[in-house]
Amino acid sequence: MAEAELIAARREKLSRLRALGIDPFPYRFERTHTAGEVKTAFPGLDPEARTGTQVRLAGRIMALRQLGRISFAVLQDRTGSIQLFASQASLGEEPYRLFCEGLDLGDIVGAWGEVITTRTGELSVELAGFAILAKALRPLPEKWHGLRDVEKRYRHRALDLIVNQDGRRILAQRALIIRTIREYLDERGFLEVETPILQPIPGGATARPFVTHHNALDQDLYLRIAPELYLKRLLVGGLERVYEIGKNFRNEGISTTHNPEYTGLEAYEAYADYEDAMELAEEMIERCVLAVSNGKGLRYGGREVDFSRPWRRVPLLELVAETSGVDPEKPLPQLLEELERKGIEVPDHLRGGPKGKVIEHLLETQAEPTLWNPTFVVDYPVDISPLAKRKRGRPDLTERFELYIAGMEIANAFSELNDPEEQRQRFLAQERLRACGDEEAQRIDEDFLRDLEQGMPPAAGIGIGIDRLVMVLTGATSIREVIAFPLVGQRR
Numbered sequence: 070m071a072e073a074e075l076i077a078a079r080r081e082k083l084s085r086l087r088a089l090g091i092d093p094f095p096y097r098f099e100r101t102h103t104a105g106e107v108k109t110a111f112p113g114l115d116p117e118a119r120t121g122t123q124v125r126l127a128g129r130i131m132a133l134r135q136l137g138r139i140s141f142a143v144l145q146d147r148t149g150s151i152q153l154f155a156s157q158a159s160l161g162e163e164p165y166r167l168f169c170e171g172l173d174l175g176d177i178v179g180a181w182g183e184v185i186t187t188r189t190g191e192l193s194v195e196l197a198g199f200a201i202l203a204k205a206l207r208p209l210p211e212k213w214h215g216l217r218d219v220e221k222r223y224r225h226r227a228l229d230l231i232v233n234q235d236g237r238r239i240l241a242q243r244a245l246i247i248r249t250i251r252e253y254l255d256e257r258g259f260l261e262v263e264t265p266i267l268q269p270i271p272g273g274a275t276a277r278p279f280v281t282h283h284n285a286l287d288q289d290l291y292l293r294i295a296p297e298l299y300l301k302r303l304l305v306g307g308l309e310r311v312y313e314i315g316k317n318f319r320n321e322g323i324s325t326t327h328n329p330e331y332t333g334l335e336a337y338e339a340y341a342d343y344e345d346a347m348e349l350a351e352e353m354i355e356r357c358v359l360a361v362s363n364g365k366g367l368r369y370g371g372r373e374v375d376f377s378r379p380w381r382r383v384p385l386l387e388l389v390a391e392t393s394g395v396d397p398e399k400p401l402p403q404l405l406e407e408l409e410r411k412g413i414e415v416p417d418h419l420r421g422g423p424k425g426k427v428i429e430h431l432l433e434t435q436a437e438p439t440l441w442n443p444t445f446v447v448d449y450p451v452d453i454s455p456l457a458k459r460k461r462g463r464p465d466l467t468e469r470f471e472l473y474i475a476g477m478e479i480a481n482a483f484s485e486l487n488d489p490e491e492q493r494q495r496f497l498a499q500e501r502l503r504a505c506g507d508e509e510a511q512r513i514d515e516d517f518l519r520d521l522e523q524g525m526p527p528a529a530g531i532g533i534g535i536d537r538l539v540m541v542l543t544g545a546t547s548i549r550e551v552i553a554f555p556l557v558g559q560r561r
Contacts (some may be wrong), residue, residue: 089167102124127178138165152194160198178202181194277320302517325548380444456495474538487528536548
């Protein structure tokens, strides 16, 4: 039958149920057990065993099989699935007919009865009664083996999660990872805070923002690209350890590792530097690994990821030289000539500088795929790190690192720049890049500079992409797998 015919047939069943005085959408159902709890309580029963235990379950019907006067169904809830055994003898003639004729795959039901095993040893609940809790008016997809159309999966996420056990697993593990991060930071005396999502000036990262308009103020506002500048102002105010887990928005492309709306962690610690931030990242992520793996090894894309500490630390310039075969310390014109001789392409918009953008391009195209096990890439050029302190002994570099795992950037961190005069000069340099057409360059934030002039303690700050971290720790190969409702384009 076509989907429209199936929907029409289900609506007809709905009408018949109401005609019988049955409410197919009742208010509540008292449940005593989940499927998982029943399975845990009764492992390894002999065939045709009877426990004498009465249970009340609720969930969605995922399979139905009718064999005359007996029928079987599979009920799925948040903990798993269990078989329901229905018979005319145990239910009575009319309720059994309703079970056979009134139920469809996808219906949500309440069921009660005794825990037994069938002749084949299948743990089951022999029904003494059941109730329809929500009549499903649409059929499950693809004969209930899952959605094969990837775009349809993300557009109809609720439907996907009904039939996709792995999707539910990933979201559960995502919650566990975020809970573990919070526990770790709370134990270390960090205070969780909230900063504005609507901002008058987008700052704290190099990215193109989304813009909106506040009618009452007649003022353009921006969805935040990062909470960094606000969190640093809290350091100025005396909150020495702060963190925020929340949404950031970047008006950029969509890919397997990019979603315009994503969840990030940013944490700032006074009187610390980027070495301390590396230690924090190692300890916190190690705890997350243990939480999701129970101490077992983790694999990503069929390949093991070794989280053994200490993690590798490699200077950016050394890594780029190693993977591209060029000397990134050469002046920009010579560097571009050398890259051309080697056949390494550089986009035209990067050729005018600054040189740090070219080095960053080489990191992304030549080095990233080689960074499988956790690796801290350290010491970035000043011209691409406007919020980081200069490196001690190398004033052309900054004390900044990015953490890579499984070929993806997971974190970005600095010894934070707290000299307000130098910060102003860095912002001015960014404004010059904007004037030359760089829409991602940062802007001067006078409110932030004014607060910085009050005195901000030396500090380390780290930003972690929660979605990408969840990808690595759950084995998801697309960022859309780890977001409950990823952005999808309009229907054409």
